[in-house]
Amino acid sequence: MSQIPENVRYSKDHEWVSVEGDTATIGITDYAQSSLGDVVYIDFPRVGDKVAAHEAFGSVESVKAVSEIFTPIAGEVTEVNEGLNDTPESVNSDPYAEGWMVKIKMDNPGEADGLLSAVEYEEFLSANV
Amino acid sequence: MSKTNLKKTPLNHVHRELGGKMVDFGGWDMPVQYPAGVIEEHLATRTRAGLFDVSHMGEIFVEGTDAIRFVNRLTTNDVSKLENGQAHYSVFTNKQGGAVDDLLVYRIGPGKLLLVVNAGTTDKDWEWIQSHVDEDEDVTIRNASDEYCQIAIQGPAAQSILQTMTETDLSQIKYYWFTFGEVAGVDAIISRTGYTGEDGFEVYAASEHAEALWRQMTEAGADHGILPCGLAARNTLRLEAGMSLYGHELSDDITPLEANLGWITKFDQEEFIGREALSDLKAAGLKRKLVGFEMREPGIARDGFEVEVDGKQAGYVTSGSPAPFLKKNIGLAFVPPEFAKLGQELKINIRGKLVSAMVVPTPFYKRERSI
Numbered sequence: 001m002s003q004i005p006e007n008v009r010y011s012k013d014h015e016w017v018s019v020e021g022d023t024a025t026i027g028i029t030d031y032a033q034s035s036l037g038d039v040v041y042i043d044f045p046r047v048g049d050k051v052a053a054h055e056a057f058g059s060v061e062s063v064k065a066v067s068e069i070f071t072p073i074a075g076e077v078t079e080v081n082e083g084l085n086d087t088p089e090s091v092n093s094d095p096y097a098e099g100w101m102v103k104i105k106m107d108n109p110g111e112a113d114g115l116l117s118a119v120e121y122e123e124f125l126s127a128n129v
Numbered sequence: 130m131s132k133t134n135l136k137k138t139p140l141n142h143v144h145r146e147l148g149g150k151m152v153d154f155g156g157w158d159m160p161v162q163y164p165a166g167v168i169e170e171h172l173a174t175r176t177r178a179g180l181f182d183v184s185h186m187g188e189i190f191v192e193g194t195d196a197i198r199f200v201n202r203l204t205t206n207d208v209s210k211l212e213n214g215q216a217h218y219s220v221f222t223n224k225q226g227g228a229v230d231d232l233l234v235y236r237i238g239p240g241k242l243l244l245v246v247n248a249g250t251t252d253k254d255w256e257w258i259q260s261h262v263d264e265d266e267d268v269t270i271r272n273a274s275d276e277y278c279q280i281a282i283q284g285p286a287a288q289s290i291l292q293t294m295t296e297t298d299l300s301q302i303k304y305y306w307f308t309f310g311e312v313a314g315v316d317a318i319i320s321r322t323g324y325t326g327e328d329g330f331e332v333y334a335a336s337e338h339a340e341a342l343w344r345q346m347t348e349a350g351a352d353h354g355i356l357p358c359g360l361a362a363r364n365t366l367r368l369e370a371g372m373s374l375y376g377h378e379l380s381d382d383i384t385p386l387e388a389n390l391g392w393i394t395k396f397d398q399e400e401f402i403g404r405e406a407l408s409d410l411k412a413a414g415l416k417r418k419l420v421g422f423e424m425r426e427p428g429i430a431r432d433g434f435e436v437e438v439d440g441k442q443a444g445y446v447t448s449g450s451p452a453p454f455l456k457k458n459i460g461l462a463f464v465p466p467e468f469a470k471l472g473q474e475l476k477i478n479i480r481g482k483l484v485s486a487m488v489v490p491t492p493f494y495k496r497e498r499s500i
Contacts, residue, residue, distance in 0.1 A: 035164060037150075037161075037166060037167055037361065038166045038167050038168045038453075039167075039428055040429070040451045041427065041428075041451070041458075043427075044427075057418075059480070061429050061451075062163075062167075063167045063168060063361060063365060063450060063451050064161070064167060064361045064450075066429070066431065127221065
């Protein structure tokens with residue numbers, strides 16, 4: 001079974017969002033990393049990029065496949081997890097902590113409230129996959 | 130979501146028990162990877178041993194006094210050069226020289242050959258072979274694909290592991306030779322062949338023995354760190370070894386000459402289907418050539434991506450992937466011959482971004498050979 005921690009929000013594109021003040025930290029869920037398999041490369045957006053909600057702003061590549069990363073939240077990219085350039089496998093082993101991908105300064109700090117809760121994401125997973 | 134119409138090998142339930150992630154592969158329900166993951170599986174095969182269920186491959190027997198002549202007429206390699214107990218790699222070509230499939234030809238005796246063909250093309254191959262039997266030829270063909278399992282044990286520890294399960298002296302089997310013997314008390318064909326670039330064996334036996342063979346190999350290999358390997362690792366291993374995958378480097382529209390398989394296209398033999406077209410192509414010069422490349426900038430080339438040289442479209446990627454052992458991003462591509470020289474820069478169009486790659490020698494990976 002996939003890990004679905006309760007302290008973050010989820011998108012239907014299998015990203016998670018953790019909010020602190022007006023900054024959102026975004027990564028891919030345990031379900032997403034497990035579907036992709038061994039992650040070897042992440043194509044990040046640039047710091048300073050403006051992104052609209054649900055826009056593809058990067059990609060994560062496993063040995064077998066490539067998947068776009070969508071931002072569930074609009075805002076400006078303030079930081080990317082460059083550590084993943086050396087240890088992309090952290091996305092597999094620790095998707096909700098070490099494997100975080102991007103930090104965004106949110107245009108609308110309330111936007112994350114509209115995303116799925118852990119319970120809702122779990123229901124979404126069992127209904128759709 | 131289980132698709133009930135998919136074909137299953139006799140090891141299907143074992144893959145599920147092992148936690149294999151099952152996918153539809155050419156109509157077969159096969160494990161793409163196990164919980165260890167493609168990278169671990171790949172590295173296990175390069176450094177220790179990997180176990181592969183390849184029972185989905187097709188087995189076709191050709192018997193009769195004209196068996197050798199018949200298979201020679203259908204394939205590019207020269208079957209008359211094979212000795213009893215020897216095998217070779219070959220291609221069925223159509224009249225235009227395109228590849229119907231690639232295969233292994235085993236010479237069991239002067240009147241008995243075994244053809245091992247790809248899973249997804251077994252039915253097509255069977256029809257192709259059937260349609261070419263002449264009435265006045267002494268040839269009997271039999272599609273035995275459902276009767277046989279095939280398990281590949283590959284890697285530097287493969288021989289040590291398999292030797293504990295058989296009285297046959299494996300050290301006496303040379304590369305691309307085979308013998309009949311007992312493995313774990315089961316009658317088998319033991320073949321020193323594989324699709325990984327490592328030393329190893331492919332073991333053919335009656336389907337009902339598949340599970341016993343698999344479990345004993347797993348047990349015998351435990352101390353050597355053997356891992357079951359899925360299709361994803363099978364693909365990255367063969368790509369590092371520069372081997373062709375039908376549907377990618379070879380197809381009905383791709384000739385073996387273009388795919389660097391001139392070494393198994395023997396013109397100094399009797400007529401074979403497609404020989405004239407291939408001979409003409411060779412004389413006229415190839416319009417495209419298969420090359421190996423490695424990425425010089427971050428980015429992973431994938432199958433079907435376009436290749437550009439000097440701002441112009443110049444071919445496409447047939448197979449592209451990270452190479453887990455080499456820790457590089459590599460691929461194979463068709464390009465015009467003028468861009469096929471070593472060191473040539475290619476640009477790979479990765480989702481709209483042109484990323485630099487360089488033509489390098491193949492195979493990308495070559496093991497140290499003791500056999």
